[in-house]
Amino acid sequence: MEKENSSSDVSVALIVGVTGMAGFSLAEALQKPTTPGRPWKVYGVARRPLPDWFPSSLIDCFISLDALDGADTANKLSPVAHEITHVFWVSIQVHENEEVNISMNSTMLANVLNTLKSATPSAIRHVTLLTGTKHYMGPIFDPSLAGKLVHHEPPFKEDMDRLPYPNFYYALEDLVASYLPSITHSVHRSSIIVGASSRSVYNIVLTLSVYSAICRYQGLPFRYPGSKYTWDHFCDMSDARVLAEQQIWAAVTEGGQESSL
Template sequence: MNWWWSRSINTALQQNVEYCGTHEISYQNVGLVIGITGVVGNSLAETLSSTDTPGGPWKVYGVSRRGKPVCSIAKVRYIQCDVSVSTDVQAKLSTLKDVTHIFWVTSAFDLSTAKCCEINGAMFRSVLNAVIPNAPNVCHICLQTGAMHYMEIQRSIDGKLHVISHDPPFTEDMERLENIHNFYYTLEDVLFDEVSRKPSLTWSIHRPDLIFGFSHHSMLNIVGTLCVYATICKHECIPLIFPGTKEVWDSYSNASDANLVAEHQIWAALGAQGKNKAFNITNGDVFKWKQLWKVLAEQIGVEYVGFDETEKIISLSEMMKDKGTVWEKIVRDNNLVSTTLREVGLWDFADMLLAGGTSRLCSINRSKEYGFIGFRNSINSFIFWIQ
């Protein structure tokens, strides 16, 4: 059975590489994951460390600003490095001479600004400049961007969000939006410049939509954020009300399972069909928030209400302003890993996502046409990452 298909239906063997005494493992490939503590970085760490992963056994370097996380993968070599500081990058990454594949799954996220483009472009360029000249066997770069490639969100003076977008479903052959600041475009330009100077170096671009995954430290961990919201509702004995618009509640949406995104990147990095192309990557189905909200309530064990048309839209950012001590008590009472509410709750991101404003469905036909057969059931994926 195909490895990607097996993982999609949860029959693949997923085990970490084990060392036996002082036996030295002969690695077939060496992955450098920039953003190892993010939702996809975490999935790449686990997937590349599995014994049955194609291209393996893999040696894995994981780079993050915070260093080794509490929930770390035993066989990943964690490197604490601030990729926004070029001297730190040169000192710590130029020594990695055995790297064969670079996985860029990080960003300095903000609404579209020229400064955001400058910062993200400089980080990416700094890493490539440190690694590629010193690692002669580097053969492929995976660049992760996202469905925001096809749209721009602007905040007006009154604080309201306005969306400029292509007409969905989004396809990879759509032209870039004009006269906007989108750091995904900047990252692509840095990538194209780098590979143009080394003909043997291949690349792939991966554009997930809303990512379902796990991370203690990510600006885009929507599953974790909603679990924290639901847990606080349960603790305070109040119902779980949907904090978004009726439009978002009823509309179809895409999700991208973090493990699936990792598998997609490995597929492109190893196979000829996935090289030198950009791909959308979603689970292959659609969901409605009205479906997931009931699942969330059941999983957390909180009273389900859903969307209440009699109430005005809830701002999670406002609602959670004074809940820091509540979260501290929940952590203490349940013997959880010590975290602050600021660390685990991405309220501005959740408010922006659930406020809606436009459909953002993506077509994944190109991935299927070039041979990628991985998929996920979005409801099952949501449950998996909650648990």
């Protein structure tokens, strides 16, 4: 059941990866007067400084830290760790080798959660974990597994068995589950995310916008830029704004926790 906080019981969000598409939409959504769990105090975390285009009014405080560095994470987060009630994990490090992905992403998440959990007192209650459909497809970008992957066929369902390949999504799920029952969690396996971002390499809207601008400048027709496979097959996308609403709902609603959405 959804619970609205009183003015003395403020929910405090830590958005790790706040300057990305998903993080930006979360920061926007948490400021809306109709958002569940209100009122929210919002801390935003990113490795690089806050970009000029990011409205500072969306967050109460920005923290720049390297989550791969345990000492830096503890030093930067410890002063506010006792306040944080909800973590929205939308940060990611991606390399071709999946074992490297497992090591780096698990280290980042563990450093953050360990810092928050060690606070006195610790207020953290829930973690929303953003992963994706490679949960069902395997590490498709790892060249060592090219041509060897056997994946689930769509439609994908959240209770499908894990695939027998290394996958940093699995590692992150296991990590947040290890904190049960003191910290609940929800897992959000979105597909391609589209949203507002001026620099994300994953933002296909930005890519298509640049491509269309070039076509217009050159006087060329706007032809489909993808492969024959993507033309012939089903492809779904997730709006970052809708994804933000789903994550917030799961964070504060009974029945949305310990779930995969």
